Amino acid sequence: MNARTDADLLLPDALATSATARLSNAHLDALEEEAIFILREVAAAFERPALLFSGGKDSLVLLKCAEKAFGAGHLPYPLLMIDTGHNFPEVTDFRDQRAKELGAELIVRSVEDSMARGTVRLAHPGESRNVHQSVTLLEAIEEFRFDALIGGARRDEEKARAKERIFSHRDAFGQWQPKDQRPELWTLFNTRIAPGEHFRVFPISNWTELDVWQYIEREQIELPSLYYTHKREIVERRGLLVPVTELTPARDGETVELRDVRFRTVGDITCTCPVASLAAGPADVVIETLSAEVSERGATRMDDKTSDASMEKRKKDGYF
Numbered sequence: 001m002n003a004r005t006d007a008d009l010l011l012p013d014a015l016a017t018s019a020t021a022r023l024s025n026a027h028l029d030a031l032e033e034e035a036i037f038i039l040r041e042v043a044a045a046f047e048r049p050a051l052l053f054s055g056g057k058d059s060l061v062l063l064k065c066a067e068k069a070f071g072a073g074h075l076p077y078p079l080l081m082i083d084t085g086h087n088f089p090e091v092t093d094f095r096d097q098r099a100k101e102l103g104a105e106l107i108v109r110s111v112e113d114s115m116a117r118g119t120v121r122l123a124h125p126g127e128s129r130n131v132h133q134s135v136t137l138l139e140a141i142e143e144f145r146f147d148a149l150i151g152g153a154r155r156d157e158e159k160a161r162a163k164e165r166i167f168s169h170r171d172a173f174g175q176w177q178p179k180d181q182r183p184e185l186w187t188l189f190n191t192r193i194a195p196g197e198h199f200r201v202f203p204i205s206n207w208t209e210l211d212v213w214q215y216i217e218r219e220q221i222e223l224p225s226l227y228y229t230h231k232r233e234i235v236e237r238r239g240l241l242v243p244v245t246e247l248t249p250a251r252d253g254e255t256v257e258l259r260d261v262r263f264r265t266v267g268d269i270t271c272t273c274p275v276a277s278l279a280a281g282p283a284d285v286v287i288e289t290l291s292a293e294v295s296e297r298g299a300t301r302m303d304d305k306t307s308d309a310s311m312e313k314r315k316k317d318g319y320f
Contacts, residue, residue, distance in 0.1 A: 023286065025214045031207055032215070035065040037187070038166060038203040042148050043076045045191040046199070049148040050107070053079035054087075055095030056266045058152030060221055061212055062204060063098070078105035080149070082137050084129040084268045085112045086247055091266050094224040109140040130268040138174040141198060148191075148199045156208045157295060166205050172196035209264070209296050210289045217282035226263045227285070229278050234259050240273040264296040 039062075042049050051066060053059045066075055079099055083092070099106040111129045114120040119139065120132045141149070155162045165181045167189045182190045191199065204212070216223065233244040235254040241261060242248055247269050250256050261274035262285075279285045 023214070023290070025218055028211065028215050028218060031204070031211055032065060032068070034187075034206065035062070035203040036069040038201065039066050039069045039150065041189060041191075042150055042201050043070070045189075046148040048144065048146050049077045049150060049201075050080040050144070050146050051075070051077055052149055052151040053081055053095065053099070053106070054266075055081075055091040055098065055224060056152070057212060057216065057223055057227060058154065058204065060098070060223060061207075061215055062150065062152045063102075064215075064219055064221055065203065067102070073103045075102065075104050077150070078107050080107045080109070080140060080146075082133045082140065083108050083110045083112075084133060085110055086129055086269045088224070088226055088266055088269060088272075090224045090226050098222075107140070107144070109136050109143075111136050114139060126270075128268060128270040130271050134174075141174065146198060147193060148201055150201045150203065152204055153202050154207050154209070154212075155205050164200075164202060164205065166202055167191060168200040168202065169193070170198050170200060174198070176200075209292070210286065213282055213286045213289055217286060224266065226266055226274075229260050229262050229280050231258055232261050232274060233257070234261060234274065241275065242273055243269070245269055 051059075051062065053063060063079075070076060081095060096106070111120060111132050114132065114136045115122070120129075120135050122129070122132075137149075140146070153161050153164065155164065163178050163181075165184050167182070167184065168176060169181060170176055172194070193199065207215075215221070233256050234241040235244060235250045235256055236242070237251075237254070241259065244250050244256055259276060260278055262277040262279055263272065263274045266272060277285075277288060279288050
């Protein structure tokens with residue numbers, strides 16, 4: 001569950017002036033402090049780190065923490081995005097705009113380039129490219145000789161990600177071995193690597209979806225419009241609301257509906273679904289998240305429906 005029900009997060013009734021005012025965000029200071037410490041540790045311990053930046057809510061929260069860690073316009077590492085070519089244009093446009101505002105170096109590598117090189121081959125033209133990001137990511141790591149990649153993955157998203165350390169070691173093939181991770185005691189991190197190896201670092205591992213939205217509300221972080229309510233054509237399929245697009249058309253016999261929806265997470269169009277929602281801003285989303293009974297990936301990701309171990313298998317192959 002994403003919702004935090006700790007008694008110490010609730011303010012006394014006398015201090016509450018609205019539904020959202022009843023929820024304390026005092027714990028966000030400790031989470032932010034931890035994230036900033038980790039971001040600075042990466043800058044100190046590695047020679048060629050990069051921050052994975054998709055333009056999604058988690059990477060924007062991470063970017064905000066990085067701004068606080070180093071000062072606006074002074075990020076010590078570039079931003080990296082692996083583009084499937086099937087990303088929502090609202091997100092990629094926002095990504096470019098945000099990087100330009102920060103004066104940050106933005107590196108984009110495309111799955112389509114890997115397809116042109118022959119390192120990625122689709123089983124059929126309609127296959128989702130999401131899983132193939134692993135190949136393009138490993139190629140980018142080799143191209144730029146990155147020794148650490150910082151990402152916005154959180155342990156509450158999915159049970160394979162719950163196994164991750166904050167500093168997650170990858171071998172010379174870019175693979176993750178769950179049983180070969182290093183202990184992390186007293187915020188001491190073993191960052192030693194052999195040639196060809198690298199780390200994936202997750203500064204907001206200990207955050208929940210609710211924490212992220214409380215932080216977005218507190219810091220007034222701007223997000224792509226997809227995260228808030230809008231009308232979109234959808235069809236219901238396997239318990240999900242599938243957006244009707246050129247890449248994901250309605251199938252024979254399916255009924256297309258125009259619904260009020262928002263996206264809890266954004267990714268490749270071919271595997272990302274919205275949820276029914278009237279939440280028009282961060283405060284509204286906080287209230288919705290408090291009552292959510294399904295994790296954001298469980299409610300929105302078609303690629304996680306293939307098997308219970310689908311994410312773990314992709315991570316072992318190099319997926320972020």
